[in-house]
Amino acid sequence: MRSIIVYLGYGVTVLLLQAFLFNQVGMGWGAQVFALPLLIMMLPFTLSVFWLMLIAFLLGIIIDSFSNTYGLHASALVLVAYLRPVFFGVFCPREGYDPLKSPNVQDMGFAWFFIIYAPLLFIYLTWFFLLEIFRFSEGLFILRNIATSFVVSFGFAVLFQLSLFKTNARK
Amino acid sequence: MQNLFSFLKRFQVFLVFFAFQILCFALYVQFVSYPNSVFLSTASSLNGTVSSWTNAIKEPFNIKANNAVLRAENAALRKRLGENVYQTSRNTTIVDDTIKHLKFSYIPTEVVNNNITRRNNYFTIDVGSLQQIEPGMAVITPLGVLGIVFKVGRRFSLVKTVLTQDINLDVMIEKIGAKGILKWYGSDPLRGTVTGVPDDLKVPIGSKVSTLDVSGMFPKGIAVGTVEKITKMENQPLWNITIRFSEDYRTLQGAYLVKSFIKNELKEMESKVPKEATNP
Secondary structure, eight states, X not given: OXXXXXXXXXXXXXXXXXXXXXXXXXXXXXXXXXXXXXXXXXXXXXXXXXXXXXXXXXXXXXXXXXXXXXXXXXXHHHHHHHHHHHHHHHTOOTTOOOTTSOSSHHHXXXXXXXXXXXXXXXXXXXXXXXXHHOXXXXXXXXXXXXXXXXXXXXXXXXXXXXXXXXXXXXX | OHHHHHHHHHTHHHHHHHHHHHHHHHHHHHHHHOTTOOTTSXXXXXXXXXXXXXXXXXXXXXXXXXXXXXXXXXXXXXXXXXXXXXXXSTTSSOOOGGGOOOXXXXXXXXXXXXXXXXXXXXXXXXXXXXXXXXXXXEEEOSSSEEEEEXXXXXXXXXXXXXXXXXXXXXXXXXXXXXXXXXXXXXXXXXXXXXXXXXXXXXXXXXXXXXXXXXXXXXXXXXXXXXXXXXXXXXXXXXXXXXXXXXXXXXXOOEEEEEEESSHHHHHHHHTTSOHHHHOO
């Protein structure tokens, strides 16, 4: 029960940040922070893929409704939710995942987080920009957007988790 | 039947994934093809209200610059007031006001959401069907044009701005009177592109670009921007003209809706053109 409230807190915080800060601020060179894949990434190990996809879809619809992008975020997030168990399976520790731990930097370590979240984020951004721009002739523009957005989004993911780590340690 | 069930069971995760993707696509189609539904957009009552709260937070940061623009506009309008004009003719002629019919009237509005980071940017304004706003009305700003009303909710509307790919506004390059079409290629909120100007015309850098009233939507001569760079289009005898918008859409706060009294009449008249004449 307590963890549901914690996750709801994360969800609302990240949604508000995405809708009213990151979506409003252009940083130049196409860079933009995409915070939502992190939410999908941080959901508990025990959650089935159907729940993941449902949550991803709902989150996506909410953020789409605030940025007039209609199904774009939702589609990319559902893809991340669909692929998460695949990546988790590939990089599974020998003894399996401890259900008491959660998939984030503080519990699983930075190397594990990087090796899973980096490709997921890359897939998310590629899917998102390909669908948004929908023209292969603008390949360079798409690549630039993916690269710059990847850097700032990953930076946000790490900072966000480190800030959680500190608040937890204080308790 | 057994095979079908085992197939469904085997691919159930993928099938659910696929169903969600279809749903996303359906939402997109719903948005593009039904102009009257504002469901799940910033023009819906809930999102519009939340957006106007956040806009209230952002507003003080730009208020100084925006007030300066409004003061300049007021000064320009004040010059046109009758009391500032020295009358040379001393009422020897009578002006009959029935000669002049009102062509456009303006409704002031506030921009509550100006997201410029997407490929197609729709702004939200705080007037809707309660103020008799209709899709297709033009929206202008103190310094330039904004776009065309796309969807109308009860209290909010969505404007398809000049920062969308297929805005295709009719514009004119003022010095040489050449007509062109305004487009936006989706990376720079400060610059747009004008196409359709033949390359045998000389386009001076820095000449003003303004609106045309060919469809009766925009008043003639509303500023759009200035010519910044011209390049030749590949394989076509046309210029590709980069213009710098006269309005900064990143800090936009106020806009005016243009209510056209001649648009319907013009449309009705033009629909009487015989089909053969348009395609010779």
